[in-house]
Amino acid sequence: MAALEEIVKQAHLLGYRGEKREEYLKQEFKLLAERQERKEKEEAERQAREKKEEADRKERLELEKMKLDAEMKLLQAKIEAGIIKNESDGSGARSSDAWAKHLKLPSFQDGRDDLDIWLARFERFAESNGWSREKWSSSLCALLIGRALDCYGRLSAERQRIMTR
Structure with missing residues (x-):
């Protein structure tokens, strides 16, 4: 006006x-x-x-949520398949115990944790609990979040199975 x-x-x-x-x-x-x-x-x-x-x-x-859900289901299936395989060869109880202890290991926090130190801690923990090296990769993946999980997800399946520094 x-x-x-x-x-x-x-x-x-x-x-x-x-x-x-x-x-x-x-x-x-x-x-x-x-x-x-x-x-x-x-x-x-x-x-x-x-x-x-x-x-x-x-x-x-x-x-992205659907993608992460699918990845989580796939990882869960891999973990369950690993436990079932161990049960069939007579070491199922050991695997279940190791998995229960696995939950006590904290996830890698990008920005808070140093990757080399965290990986060394993971390796010592896995060795002290008698995990076979074949299971390290799936256990490692379950403890990664954020950018670390993205980087792991971009690795080829062959490279994911190889646990070397």
Whole structure:
């Protein structure tokens, strides 16, 4: 409303009277309406863009969650398969005990833990609990989170099975 009053004030200051004043006011009101319309259109486009970006972000998060769930199920299946295999060769009780102790080993925290020290601790723990080296990889994977798990996941299956420094 202030903009309309300003246009009328400008017409008066410019000395427009009669038809010339009416023509000037029509032209300025038209320009004002176009600016307002353009502003509203830009705002609507901005809101639509933000809404789409939010939907895309939610979709990406959902896909990542599904991917992580699938990886977790796969790792769980690998772990369970390893325990079942040990039970068939007569060492199942030892494996179950080792797995129970496994839960007491803390996960690697990127930014808080030094990787070399944490891996040395993991190796000492695995050796002291009598884990076979074939099981180290799946146990290691279960203790990784965040970027460390991403890096591990990018390794080939062959490389994941080999536990060397």
